[in-house]
Amino acid sequence: MNAQWLGMWLCLVPVLAWAAPQKVEVTVNDQIRYSTKKIEAKVGVPLEITLRHTGKIPKANMSHNMVIVKPGSMVAMISARCVGAKDKNYVADDADTKSAIVVASPQMGPGETYVLRFTPTQAGEYPFLCTYPGHFGEMNGVIVVK
Numbered sequence: 641m642n643a644q645w646l647g648m649w650l651c652l653v654p655v656l657a658w659a660a661p662q663k664v665e666v667t668v669n670d671q672i673r674y675s676t677k678k679i680e681a682k683v684g685v686p687l688e689i690t691l692r693h694t695g696k697i698p699k700a701n702m703s704h705n706m707v708i709v710k711p712g713s714m715v716a717m718i719s720a721r722c723v724g725a726k727d728k729n730y731v732a733d734d735a736d737t738k739s740a741i742v743v744a745s746p747q748m749g750p751g752e753t754y755v756l757r758f759t760p761t762q763a764g765e766y767p768f769l770c771t772y773p774g775h776f777g778e779m780n781g782v783i784v785v786k
């Protein structure tokens with residue numbers, strides 16, 4: 641391979657490795673549910689989820705978040721641990737929970753927006769949930785990565 645070819649390849653590599661992010665918006669409000677329960681994504685394509693709280697109930701009385709966990713995680717157990725972590729914004733930080741969480745938003749009140757970003761590295765179903773006490777039963781869903 642001569643220098644000219646090598647130079648061409650070095651220019652191409654970053655272009656091939658870069659993929660435009662897939663943008664998804666999920667809203668939450670005073671109903672205890674996400675606007676969607678299923679998000680489809682692709683391995684290697686950055687996923688950008690904008691979580692928007694459009695409700696009115698003050699944050700002191702109720703809030704929402706989104707915690708995305710790895711495929712195969714024990715979601716009910718993670719929910720239970722997080723519900724007990726009031727002083728940590730309802731996101732437990734024990735070793736098991738930390739290793740299961742891919743990305744988590746803070747607890748959000750009315751008018752707040754947060755962008756969660758991650759690039760799935762493996763195919764599978766990534767569960768997501770709200771860890772505010774009592775919300776997991778309704779506020780859960782899955783990111784299907786192919």
Ligand SMILES: [Cu+2]
Binds near residue numbers: 703705
């Ligand atoms: Cu919630």
